[in-house]
Amino acid sequence: xxxxxxxxGKAHRLVESESExxxxxxxxxxxxAAFVFPEGDSMxxxxxxxxxxxxxxxxxxxYQAIFSRRDVRGQFLPTPVPDDLLARVLMAAHHxxxxxxxxxxxxxxxxxxxxxxxxxxxFAEANNEAALMFPNEKREIYSQLKxxxxxxxxxxxxxxxxxxxxxxxxxxxxHMPTMDLYSSVCAVQNLWLAxxxxxxxxxxxxxxxxxxxxxxxxxxxxxxxxxxxxxGYVSHFNNKPELEKAxxxxxxxxxxxxxxxQWGDSDFGQNFPLTVALAKMxxxxxxxxxxxx
Numbered sequence: 001x002x003x004x005x006x007x008x009g010k011a012h013r014l015v016e017s018e019s020e021x022x023x024x025x026x027x028x029x030x031x032x033a034a035f036v037f038p039e040g041d042s043m044x045x046x047x048x049x050x051x052x053x054x055x056x057x058x059x060x061x062x063y064q065a066i067f068s069r070r071d072v073r074g075q076f077l078p079t080p081v082p083d084d085l086l087a088r089v090l091m092a093a094h095h096x097x098x099x100x101x102x103x104x105x106x107x108x109x110x111x112x113x114x115x116x117x118x119x120x121x122x123f124a125e126a127n128n129e130a131a132l133m134f135p136n137e138k139r140e141i142y143s144q145l146k147x148x149x150x151x152x153x154x155x156x157x158x159x160x161x162x163x164x165x166x167x168x169x170x171x172x173x174x175h176m177p178t179m180d181l182y183s184s185v186c187a188v189q190n191l192w193l194a195x196x197x198x199x200x201x202x203x204x205x206x207x208x209x210x211x212x213x214x215x216x217x218x219x220x221x222x223x224x225x226x227x228x229x230x231x232g233y234v235s236h237f238n239n240k241p242e243l244e245k246a247x248x249x250x251x252x253x254x255x256x257x258x259x260x261x262q263w264g265d266s267d268f269g270q271n272f273p274l275t276v277a278l279a280k281m282x283x284x285x286x287x288x289x290x291x292x293x
Contacts, residue, residue, distance in 0.1 A: 072201030100171035153230035201234035
């Protein structure tokens with residue numbers, strides 16, 4: 001297995017991908033290789049020791065998927081997504097962690113133009129309302145952003161949360177009842193990273209009135225829509241998040257977000273080596289485009 005974009009054990013640079021009908025083959029090869037088990041083993045019960053770290057190449061591929069993942073809106077290609085590939089990313093989502101192993105998610109696939117148009121109409125109404133909520137300087141940027149690929153993406157997918165699954169008392173949710181919602185978000189992230197490894201773009205559309213989206217998709221009102229995703233092959237992945245490039249917001253310094261022992265305690269004493277390492281890593285990313293691997 002060969003990954004030209006990564007070098008084992010060292011940082012690597014992310015660059016804009018070339019425009020291709022089926023991008024991402026190299027990264028997909030590394031990701032797929034991580035899920036090939038010896039004969040007689042399976043994903044659920046592999047006999048190989050589970051405490052070992054990944055090989056340098058496999059680890060680098062995981063980090064590459066994380067750091068090159070983008071929220072895609074305007075680069076979708078009409079190339080069909082094969083069912084075997086779609087099956088892999090859905091299975092990755094289904095293997096997300098969940099509170100009490102309740103697996104509260106469902107996956108509602110949308111491919112028909114008619115249903116996509118209904119969903120797009122719901123988005124358009126909410127988007128017009130949203131534009132008026134921002135101050136003038138932000139409103140101008142907002143008006144120039146493409147915030148969805150509902151009609152262009154070959155596949156739309158709504159990931160939901162059934163909060164009644166497993167009954168009224170769920171292990172781990174007894175005192176923090178929102179944990180089922182967060183579990184469903186984990187399924188979104190699993191799918192997003194798997195899709196990136198496969199060369200698929202994913203865009204998360206969240207500008208909807210919840211009830212209107214439920215009605216457009218026939219979702220019962222007790223089922224919570226967590227994420228409406230646009231999925232498909234793309235012409236390219238941006239080297240930075242689109243909103244960062246557009247000047248909407250900057251990437252926050254990570255050392256402003258890390259506390260030690262108590263909320264708000266940055267503690268630059270014994271943890272100084274960690275804060276230095278984080279600052280250097282973020283500087284390398286922002287100034288040189290070099291990511292950890």
